[in-house]
Amino acid sequence: MDRRTLRLLTLFLVLFSTGAQADIFQWQDASGKLHFGDRPPEGAQTKTITPNISPQLKDLEIHVKRQDFTLTGDLQQHTLDNIRHIYQRYRRDFGLDLHGTAEVNVFLIEKQDDFQQWMVERIGSSSRHYAGVFIPATNEVAVWKWAENEQQVAQTILHESSHVLLYQLSPSAPVWLQEGLAQYFQTLETQPDGRQRISALPDAQKRIQTWVEQQRLITLRQYLSLDDAQWRKMAHQLNAIPYTVAWATTAFLMSKPVGRSILRQLLQDLEKNHQRPTLQRIDHLYPGGLSRLEYDFFRWAQSDMTPHWY
Structure with missing residues (x-):
């Protein structure tokens, strides 16, 4: 197939993939020239080459289910927009949820x-230490x-929303990564030029x-090397240490392309093979192994x- 024919075929695939699916035919005229279209000449010998078109990707669905207060100015809309940016980071950086099925249901309680x-009402218990909470079963975020500083409230909304998103996209992600990414993304701000x-x-x-x-x-x-149960036990006993190290480990890895690539691979291991991150796997993925990872981290x-910046 020559380049012109290939370009024509590509054009037809693009045109027909943007609307309702229709049959695309291939045929030759009397001179042997190849044609593509949805209306071949009567009597022409045709070959159907209709592409297998995937459903169009859906945007993240965000529903504000309860709103006892509104963040002032543009902060509330910016916060909801930033939830979408977090979702896009999960998709672009980590290749998660390529079918766009995630949702976040937000409850703003004064x-x-x-x-x-x-x-x-949701979980049968409460704690006065919480500024926000997420419910994975219903994709709910309550804050x-x-x-008084509304920017801090907005960060809590982003933190809990990150949890809800990752639980939908990669429910088996280890606790340290769940918490690390939630803390990492809670400071996301969109600049006037559109960058984050x-x-x-x-x-x-x-x-740190x-x-x-x-x-x-x-x-x-x-x-x-901590499993989830050991991490939670440490969090109960030592409070700030596991949370702070979760943020630092994640922020460090997200600070460089090789680190983002490693996080992507770890999440893809979970997605495709149900393989949880291990020291051996991280040692294999990081250039120079764990010793170099610790050196670079410190x-x-x-x-x-x-x-x-993104």
């Missing part, structure tokens, strides 16, 4: 007592207006750098941790 009651900026979490950055200076930071080899932890 008073803490009402938020507590909402939690009791109460816990801070993700900044370091100031408190987490300060803790202090622990590095004092040589108190758990090694990544120890941290990444160097990054002592840096300025400049914002990431």
